[in-house]
Amino acid sequence: MTDAERVLLDLLNIERLEVDLFRGIGSGGETPTRIFGGQVIAQALAAAYRTVEDRLCHSLHAYFIRPGDPSIPxxxxxxxxxxxxxxxxxxxxxxxxxxxxxxxxxxxHKQDNGWDHQHPIPNVDGPEHHPSRDDLRQKYLGRVPDKLKSEFLRERPIEVREVDPLDLFTPSKADDKNYLWFRMGAANDADTITQHLLLAYASDMGLLTSGMRPHGLNWFTGEIDGASLDHAIWFHAPVKFQNWHLYSMESPWTGQGRSFNRGSIFSQDGKLVASVAQEGLLRRRRLR
Structure with missing residues (x-):
């Protein structure tokens, strides 16, 4: 287990303060300046799970109201x-x-029986055909200011391989269809609830980027004032996040300073594990 994986698992191990009151660590996630949205969702789901017995989450709907401060719990x-x-x-x-x-x-939901169908997994090359996030970032290291290099290269807990990565600093306009493979090796020993928490954390990765692609934008261009506004997840099948999963994303609409994005998460053998929808703030950065 890597240090980054251990930090993430610690983030999800929230502390009970009272019967229905819990405390989670604020720092240590994907971003240093504010708490990563997936981290707050995963900790909130962990708190809810602590009050439920013998049932698994089938859906959650969250609204982000204020940026999270990583310096405090x-x-x-x-x-x-x-x-x-x-x-x-x-x-x-x-x-x-x-x-x-x-x-x-x-x-x-108490597990039940019914009819089954799903859309097939998209036909894209497997993760072994795509560079890792670390390899991609090494490629751009010479264009990163020295004061930001340590954060830029900081070890992350989720292994990510983008199918069609754009240039980090001068992205061209591209289709809103957006695919990435992700997994976390340390999930191998995780129980069913922790698997849900890890997938909830990871489901906020890359989603808003789908709405940026048609405009030749990303987080590194310096033009965007962006943040997640709301986030919904529907869990469909058991999660084994130690294995590769394909996150198939798209952005059907962007406008009025907002972007709507949705995604489907498949296990590598083609099982639809979860569906995700999110609206995010996506407007030009205002001069201060």
Whole structure:
């Protein structure tokens, strides 16, 4: 297990303060200046799971209200909205500095039987055909200011391989279809709930970028004022995140300073594991 993987697993191991009150670490995720959105979602889901027995999350819907401050912990307050015969519902509020930074509703389902169908996995080359995130970043290291190089090369817990990566600093306009493979080797010993938490964390990776591709933009061009506004996940099948998964993403619409993006997550053998939808802020950076 790498140090970065250990840090992520520690982030997901939230502390119980009271019956329905929990505390999570703020620092250590994908981004240093504000808490990574997937981290807050995963910790909020972890808090909800601590109040549920014998049921798995089938969907969650979250709104990002304020940027998270990585210098302090996050408090998660769980409301036990309903415990029904087949479904359990929880509401979670994430709090920092006495203010809400995220609201989330999550629903948990007693496993049931029914009809089955799914869309097939897209026909793209496997992960072995694409460079790792570390290899890609080494390629651009000479164009990164010295003061940012350590953060640029910092080890991350999720292994990522983009199918059609654009130039980090001068991206060309491209189709909104966006694919990446991802996994985390240390998930090999993780239980079912932790697998859900890891996938929830990773589901915020690359999604908003889909709406930037048709405009020749990304996070490194310096033109964007962007952030996730809301995020929804539907879990369909068991997750084994130690194995490669394909994240197939697209952006059907961008406008009015916002971008709508959706994604499907498949296991490498073609099983649709989860579906994701997100709207994000995507506007020109304002001069201050």
């Amino acid at each position: 996050v408090i998660y307050q769980v409301d036990r909205a309903r415990d029904g015969g087949s479904f359990t519902t929880r509401r979670v509020v994430a709090i920092q500095h006495g203010k809400q930074i995220l609201n989330m509703s999550a629903s948990f």
